Amino acid sequence: MTWMCDICGYIYDGEDFLKEPEDYVCPLCDHGKEYFHERDMEVEIGLAANQLIASK
Ligand SMILES: [Zn+2]
Numbered sequence: 049m050t051w052m053c054d055i056c057g058y059i060y061d062g063e064d065f066l067k068e069p070e071d072y073v074c075p076l077c078d079h080g081k082e083y084f085h086e087r088d089m090e091v092e093i094g095l096a097a098n099q100l101i102a103s104k
Pocket residue numbers: 053054055056057058074075076077078079
């Protein structure tokens with residue numbers, strides 16, 4: 049499972065993100081956990097596929 053910072057795109061790889069303290073901040077942009085969202089690979093593949101179709 050990976051988590052991505054919405055602000056700078058930093059990727060946190062691993063389920064340990066859930067165990068990080070509440071005051072964890074992104075190492076790149078110093079924004080808190082609330083700015084991170086879980087990345088679902090299947091969703092990403094689906095989005096990429098949709099973009100491919102839309103670009104035709
Ligand atoms: Zn960030």
